[in-house]
Amino acid sequence: MTSDSPQDHAGGLSRLTLSGTLKNGQHSPDLSSPDNSARDVALSSSNTDDSGSRPEQPSNASIASLDEIIRRCRVLLSELADFQRHIKAQYYARGENATDTFNAFSNCVKAEIRGLERLTGGHLPQGKVQHAATSSNLPFLEAVWDATKCAQNVVAMMKIFYWDKQGRNLARNQPKGPHTTVDIVADGGLEWIKVSTITNTRLLFEKAKLGWEQGALSDEDDLSDCDADESPAKNESDDAISIVKTARDLARAARAVRVSYKHPRIKYMLPRIRPGQTSVIDEVLDDIRALGVTVVCAEDVPPLPPLDAAFSAMTGKRFVGFSDLINIDCTILLAIVSDFSHTAVKEEDWFHTALKTQIKAEPKLQLMPSILYPAMGSHALICTRAAAKRMHEIVDTIGTESEKARTAIMMGTDATQTRQQLVRDFRLHSIHEIPADWQLPITVADEDTTVVATTRLPAVAQQVGRKLTPINQSVFLYGWATGCTTVTSNRTVVRQIESVIDGATPAGEDAQGPMVWLCPTARSLVGKEKNRCTCGSTPCLRNAEYRCYR
Known part of the structure; x- marks a missing residue:
C-alpha cells in the first residue's frame, strides 16, 4: 500500500x-x-x-x-x-x-x-x-x-x-x-x-x-x-x-x-x-x-x-476560580461544627440511617482535612445573617456541648480574641490538624441581602428566588449579587437554580448564575435522642424540625 x-x-x-x-x-x-x-x-x-x-x-x-x-x-x-x-x-x-x-x-x-x-x-x-x-x-x-x-x-x-x-x-x-x-x-x-x-x-x-x-x-x-x-x-x-x-x-x-x-x-x-x-x-x-x-x-x-x-x-485542581471572599451556607456551617467532622463518634442505637452512614464514611473521607479546609484555604469567609441565625437555632436546640463550643469559636462570639487565638482554641475540639491560615471568625454580612439581591441581579433572579426558601434566597442570591463563590452541600437547591436559569436562557447561549461549589457530602449534628431531649417533649418537636430542615 x-x-x-x-x-x-x-x-x-x-x-x-x-x-x-x-x-x-x-x-x-x-x-x-x-x-x-x-x-x-x-x-x-x-x-x-x-x-x-x-x-x-x-x-x-x-x-x-x-x-x-x-x-x-x-x-x-x-x-x-x-x-x-x-x-x-x-x-x-x-x-x-x-x-x-x-x-x-x-x-x-x-x-x-x-x-x-x-x-x-x-x-x-x-x-x-x-x-x-x-x-x-x-x-x-x-x-x-x-x-x-x-x-x-x-x-x-x-x-x-x-x-x-x-x-x-x-x-x-x-x-x-x-x-x-x-x-x-x-x-x-x-x-x-x-x-x-x-x-x-x-x-x-x-x-x-x-x-x-x-x-x-x-x-x-x-x-x-x-x-x-x-x-x-x-x-x-x-x-x-x-x-x-x-x-x-x-x-x-x-x-x-x-x-x-x-x-x-x-x-x-x-x-x-x-x-x-x-x-x-x-x-x-x-x-x-x-x-x-x-x-x-x-x-x-x-x-x-x-x-x-x-x-x-x-485530576486537576478542585478549587480553581474561587472568589477572594467565600460565602458559606448553613449546611456547611453545620458541617464545620459537627462532632462527626472532628471526633470519632460512637454509634448509638437511636441513630437513624443517615447518621450511621456518616460515621462509616468519615474515617475514609475525613471531610474537614480532605475537603472543607482545602476549599476554604486562606479565603476570607462570610455568611448571611439568615444563615447564621438558622445555624445558631439548630445548634442551640440539638447540639452537643462540643458542637456549641465550636460554633462560638467559629463565629467569634468573644470579640476580643484574635484570629490566631480562635484557631488555637478550635484545635482543642478536633482530632484533625487545623490550618494556621484558616480565616476565623466567619463574618456575618451586614448588608440587607434582600436589597443587595434585588438591586444587583438580572431579571431571571426573581424566577430563581420564587423557587427557594427564604434562607436559601438569602444565601444564594447574596452570593450571586456580590460575586462570591457560595460553598454548599445542598445539591437539591443547586439543581433547582440551574434548572430555572437554563430554562430561562435561549438555547445555544451561555447563561449567567451564581458561582457555587457543591461539597460532595454533608454532615449533620449528632443531636440528642428524642426521648431524652432537654426540651421535655416526647417526641421532640425540635428534633423533628431539624430533620425537616435537613
Whole structure:
C-alpha cells in the first residue's frame, strides 16, 4: 500500500478517476491507477473507531505481532488502573464512585484484550490471526488515552450525551433518543474531546465514494424538477463524511448541555490527518471548524507528558476560580461544627440511617482535612445573617456541648480574641490538624441581602428566588449579587437554580448564575435522642424540625 505522503495526494480526487460502473449503478475507482490506497483500505480493514473511520491497513513491514499488540493493551490498561487508584487516593472527595466514570473506556480495553487472547494458542490459521491483529482497535484506544494524558481536569471518558431530552425514552432496553459519545470530558465538563484515527487516504476515499454515489444517482434519477437546495449533494454530503457527521452530533449535544451555566467547547483530535496536502481535506476540516469545533491535526498534537505529571493535570485542581471572599451556607456551617467532622463518634442505637452512614464514611473521607479546609484555604469567609441565625437555632436546640463550643469559636462570639487565638482554641475540639491560615471568625454580612439581591441581579433572579426558601434566597442570591463563590452541600437547591436559569436562557447561549461549589457530602449534628431531649417533649418537636430542615 502506498504511504500517506504529500506526493500520494498531490492530485487530490483527480487521482481517483471514475471509470467503470458497478451493478448497482455506482461508479468504481480506476483500479489500474497507481494510487490504490483508498481501495486497499476499504477492502482490507473491517474495524472502526467511534467516528466510523477504519484504521488503515499497514504494510507488511509495519505489522505488529499479536503478542506485541496484547502487550500494548496491557500497558494501556495498567496505566488506566494507576490513574483510577490515583483518583481514589488523592481525590476521594469527588465522590465514592469517582472512578466509575472511566469504566466504559476501561471495559473497552479489557474487551479488546479478551478478544485478542482468544486468538492465541495456535488453533487458528496464521493468516486469520494476523488479520485480526492488524484489525485491532488498539490504535484508536491508544490515541484516546494519549489525548487524555494531555487533558486537564478529566471527569469522564466514553460518556454519552443526548440532545433531545424531551424525546428520550427512559424505559430499560429501549432507545433513548439521538445521542453522541464524547471520548474525553475534560476541564470539569467544560471541554469535550473527540478522537478519530482516520487518515488522509481514508478521508479522500470517503469523499471519492460520495462522488460516485451522487454521480450514480444523478445518472439514473431525473432531478431537474428538484430544488437545488434539496438535492442529496447539498444536504446529505456532509453527513456522508464520518468526522463531519460526528462533529455535527457533538455540536447538537453541546447546545443541549450546560456546565456551570456554559455550553461545553468541543475539540476534535485528528492525530493522523495532515492538512495542507490537498484542498479536499482542508475543505472538510473547514466544515468542522464552521460548527464551532476546534480541530487538532497531526502537527498540533502536543507531546506526551511524564505519567506523574499527566495524572496530576488529569485530576486537576478542585478549587480553581474561587472568589477572594467565600460565602458559606448553613449546611456547611453545620458541617464545620459537627462532632462527626472532628471526633470519632460512637454509634448509638437511636441513630437513624443517615447518621450511621456518616460515621462509616468519615474515617475514609475525613471531610474537614480532605475537603472543607482545602476549599476554604486562606479565603476570607462570610455568611448571611439568615444563615447564621438558622445555624445558631439548630445548634442551640440539638447540639452537643462540643458542637456549641465550636460554633462560638467559629463565629467569634468573644470579640476580643484574635484570629490566631480562635484557631488555637478550635484545635482543642478536633482530632484533625487545623490550618494556621484558616480565616476565623466567619463574618456575618451586614448588608440587607434582600436589597443587595434585588438591586444587583438580572431579571431571571426573581424566577430563581420564587423557587427557594427564604434562607436559601438569602444565601444564594447574596452570593450571586456580590460575586462570591457560595460553598454548599445542598445539591437539591443547586439543581433547582440551574434548572430555572437554563430554562430561562435561549438555547445555544451561555447563561449567567451564581458561582457555587457543591461539597460532595454533608454532615449533620449528632443531636440528642428524642426521648431524652432537654426540651421535655416526647417526641421532640425540635428534633423533628431539624430533620425537616435537613
